[in-house]
Amino acid sequence: MMDFAERTVAQFFTTYAIENFTVSTDESRLLFSTNLNGKMNIWAMDLPGGFPYLFAQTEQSAQFLKEDNSKTFVLTALDEDGNENSQLQVLPYEGGLPHPLFAAEKEEKHFFQELREDGTLYYATSRENPAFLSGYRYHLDDGTSEKLYEGTKGATFMNAVSPDGSKVVVGELRANTHIASYIVEKGNWTPLSDNPDTGHVIGDAVFVSDTKLYMITNENSEFSGIASFDISTGKKEEVLSLPEESITSLKWNKENAELYFTSEQGVEDRLYRWKPEEGSSPVNMHAPVSVIEQLSVSDLGNIYVLGMHADEPFNIYCFRGQEWHKITENRVLGVPRKDMIRPEVVHYETFDGMMIESLWFKPEKANGYVIFWPHGGPQAAERKQFRAMFQSFLNEGYAIFAPNFRGSTGYGASFTKLVEQDWGEGPRLDCKAGIEWLFNSGRCDRDKLFLVGGSYGGYMALLLAGRHAEYFRAVVDIFGVSNLFTFMESVPDHWKPIMEQWLGDPVKDKTRLEKDSPITYLASMTKPMLVIQGANDPRVVKEESDQIVEALLEQGTHVEYLVLDDEGHGFSKKENEIRVYERMLSFLKEHQAH
Numbered sequence: 235m236m237d238f239a240e241r242t243v244a245q246f247f248t249t250y251a252i253e254n255f256t257v258s259t260d261e262s263r264l265l266f267s268t269n270l271n272g273k274m275n276i277w278a279m280d281l282p283g284g285f286p287y288l289f290a291q292t293e294q295s296a297q298f299l300k301e302d303n304s305k306t307f308v309l310t311a312l313d314e315d316g317n318e319n320s321q322l323q324v325l326p327y328e329g330g331l332p333h334p335l336f337a338a339e340k341e342e343k344h345f346f347q348e349l350r351e352d353g354t355l356y357y358a359t360s361r362e363n364p365a366f367l368s369g370y371r372y373h374l375d376d377g378t379s380e381k382l383y384e385g386t387k388g389a390t391f392m393n394a395v396s397p398d399g400s401k402v403v404v405g406e407l408r409a410n411t412h413i414a415s416y417i418v419e420k421g422n423w424t425p426l427s428d429n430p431d432t433g434h435v436i437g438d439a440v441f442v443s444d445t446k447l448y449m450i451t452n453e454n455s456e457f458s459g460i461a462s463f464d465i466s467t468g469k470k471e472e473v474l475s476l477p478e479e480s481i482t483s484l485k486w487n488k489e490n491a492e493l494y495f496t497s498e499q500g501v502e503d504r505l506y507r508w509k510p511e512e513g514s515s516p517v518n519m520h521a522p523v524s525v526i527e528q529l530s531v532s533d534l535g536n537i538y539v540l541g542m543h544a545d546e547p548f549n550i551y552c553f554r555g556q557e558w559h560k561i562t563e564n565r566v567l568g569v570p571r572k573d574m575i576r577p578e579v580v581h582y583e584t585f586d587g588m589m590i591e592s593l594w595f596k597p598e599k600a601n602g603y604v605i606f607w608p609h610g611g612p613q614a615a616e617r618k619q620f621r622a623m624f625q626s627f628l629n630e631g632y633a634i635f636a637p638n639f640r641g642s643t644g645y646g647a648s649f650t651k652l653v654e655q656d657w658g659e660g661p662r663l664d665c666k667a668g669i670e671w672l673f674n675s676g677r678c679d680r681d682k683l684f685l686v687g688g689s690y691g692g693y694m695a696l697l698l699a700g701r702h703a704e705y706f707r708a709v710v711d712i713f714g715v716s717n718l719f720t721f722m723e724s725v726p727d728h729w730k731p732i733m734e735q736w737l738g739d740p741v742k743d744k745t746r747l748e749k750d751s752p753i754t755y756l757a758s759m760t761k762p763m764l765v766i767q768g769a770n771d772p773r774v775v776k777e778e779s780d781q782i783v784e785a786l787l788e789q790g791t792h793v794e795y796l797v798l799d800d801e802g803h804g805f806s807k808k809e810n811e812i813r814v815y816e817r818m819l820s821f822l823k824e825h826q827a828h
Contacts, residue, residue, distance in 0.1 A: 241569060241629055243629075243816050244816075247622050247808065249547040249622055250270045251268060251274075251548060252267070252268045252540055252562070253268070253295060254296065254298055255299065256299040259532075259533060262281055263281060263301075264279045264281055265278050265299045265308065266540075266550065269808055272807065273807050275290060276288075276292055276296060276310065276325075278329065282559075289325075289329040290310075290330060291331060292310075292312055296310045297311035297312070297346060307327055308325040309323070309346070311345075314770075315770050316770045316772075316803060316806060317772055318803070319342065320344055322357065336372070342360055343359065344359050345357060345358040345359070345367070345392075347391075347392035347393070347402075350395070354373055355373075356371055356395050358370075358390060360727065363385060365385075365389070366386055366388060366390060366731065367728055368381055368382075368390070369382040383402070383418045383421070383423075385404075387406055387731070388406045388731045391405050392404055393437075393438060393439045397441055397443065400419055402419075403417055403426070403449070406430070407732060409735040410650075411651050412735065413437070414427050414434075415427065415439065415449065416430070417463075417465060427451075428454070428470070433647075433651070435450075436450065436451045437458065437481075444465075445464065445466045447463050448484065448486070448510065449462075455475065456647050457476070458482070459473075459476065460495070460510075479497040482496050482497060482498050483495060485531045486531075487533075487535050492507055492509050492535070493509075494508075494531050499644065500644045501524075501616070501638070501644070502618055503525050503526040503541070503617075504521060505518070505520075505521035505539065506519060507519055522539070522551045524542070524618035526539050527540045527541055527542070528540040536552055536554045537553040538551070538561075539551050539553075542620040543619075544574075544624075545620070546574070546620060548562075548620065566622075574625055575595050575597060575598070577593035577594060578594045578595075579592075580594045582667065583667070584639075584640075584663065584664045584667040585663045586663075590637050590638060590668060591637075592616075592635060592638060592668065593616055593635075594634075594635055594677070595628055595635075596633050597629070600631050601826075603633070603822070604678040605627060605633070605634045606669060606683055607634055608639065608687045608698075609687075611642070612641040612653045612657065612690040613653065614643055626819070632822070635677070635678075639665055641661055654735055655737065657718070657737060662694065662698065665694060666698075669702075682827070683705055685699060686709075686712075689713060690714075691712075691714070695709055695710065696711050696752035699752070699759050700752050700755025700759045703758055706761050707761065707762075707825050708763065708821065708825035709763045710764045710821065710822075713767050713771050714774065714778070714779070715752070716751070716753050716778050716779065717751050718737060718750060719740055721774065726773065753785065756782075756786070762792040762793070763786065763794070764793075764817070765794070765795050766797075766814055767779040767795075768797075768802045768803060769798060769800070772802060773802075779795070783795045798814070
């Protein structure tokens with residue numbers, strides 16, 4: 235029998251990210267944004283069954299991809315090394331190099347909504363209104379544009395355009411749990427909500443005619459359902475809800491008069507099709523993935539999804555001929571899916587009696603150590619998604635525990651709102667209860683727990699390291715917030731309108747914000763720490779990590795600092811990703827008991 239070397243960390247990072255995709259109108263070509271060759275570029279596949287080929291050399295993340303129906307060009311929006319200032323670009327239909335669609339200032343942001351057959355483009359932009367954004371219609375034939383609206387209360391994004399182009403649905407972001415929506419026509423704003431000033435979310439909307447639309451809403455409900463709105467009469471009607479599920483995205487197929495939608499329930503997604511005019515029940519499409527990132531429906535009614543499982547990375551699938559077909563083949567090098575680790579869904583009781591759903595990953599060959607992973611967001615969730623980081627750590631023998639503490643999505647609107655103006659108390663106590671559950675259930679010894687988190691999870695890692703250092707052997711903070719006051723001042727302009735509801739007022743809530751800032755507990759941050767930061771991060775700027783590292787060094791705490799000069803709030807370049815996680819593994823190994 236032949237012997238082979240053990241699997242390496244690098245093998246788990248041969249998988250590639252797929253950010254988004256588009257399919258041509260005739261369904262002959264697939265374009266997708268991916269780091270297949272190590273950096274984010276646009277790749278193509280001729281359908282069905284073609285081999286991937288490089289379509290556009292961008293080396294940047296693409297916000298969206300859209301072919302024009304006349305097959306003369308492709309639209310996209312690209313940022314620069316993770317700065318998230320995505321700007322509209324145009325590419326030749328056969329591929330090549332991108333060019334700006336029009337001149338824009340360096341800090342300007344563009345948010346694509348729709349490209350019409352008549353050559354009009356609808357998009358929102360930070361131009362001259364960086365906090366609230368404005369909406370424009372741009373005419374590709376002559377390069378002229380017209381302003382459709384100007385946001386005034388929260389960052390505004392277009393959700394839909396009527397068939398005749400006269401009306402746009404505009405979402406107004408006042409908080410992650412408060413997104414009012416309006417129909418805007420000739421400067422007039424008609425609310426789609428019963429009361430735009432109460433906390434609720436209206437999400438995707440689709441026009442089925444110039445006077446009727448369907449939309450996702452959780453107004454008057456814990457979970458998001460579908461409502462119809464008749465523009466001519468102003469009548470709104472709730473038409474579909476699913477028990478304990480929130481509908482998350484919505485598409486309309488005109489030919490079949492059919493709605494397609496995704497929903498979330500805890501750690502998994504579902505996909506349905508439904509004919510609303512027939513009064514029938516929605517049909518579960520039995521999606522081929524656990525987590526759906528993008529849904530697209532062709533004119534012919536074929537369904538395309540981008541998604542993943544905890545034990546299988548991003549892939550694109552198509553539903554045609556009454557069955558699912560896998561288009562891409564993204565897999566871990568030399569590791570069959572049967573050898574990947576799937577999580578167990580577990581629950582524990584937290585400090586106030588509430589039950590917290592969590593994911594528990596148990597390695598095949600355990601080394602005795604557990605990684606506690608508080609997720610980012612915070613209004614997000616740890617789900618059955620593929621993380622190369624998790625699978626590589628599991629391969630090294632680490633177990634992983636990921637709780638969906640209060641503030642997580644997927645468990646109802648009230649649960650998600652619990653983190654607002656309470657970043658550091660309730661969620662922290664949920665994490666503390668989860669740690670004690672790990673010890674009391676025998677899943678982890680008290681001297682064998684590591685702490686790793688990114689973004690809000692990095693913030694929570696710092697806070698736990700400062701307030702509960704006795705639990706952990708060592709800590710890894712990946713672009714985490716260290717000081718809530720400096721964080722509130724440095725977030726992107728279009729985030730600033732939501733900060734008071736999200737975090738609080740720096741003057742009125744000064745005492746609480748000090749209590750919830752990790753840097754307040756600097757003196758008790760005694761355990762070894764690795765801090766990782768993208769230099770171009772616009773969400774949690776580099777100064778957040780700089781200040782905590784500098785202060786820890788001054789007091790003599792063992793801290794290592796890794797800065798990636800060409801990354802933002804994440805790792806888009808494969809070389810950087812491998813470098814980061816290899817360093818994390820070596821750091822954890824160095825701080826095991828010897």
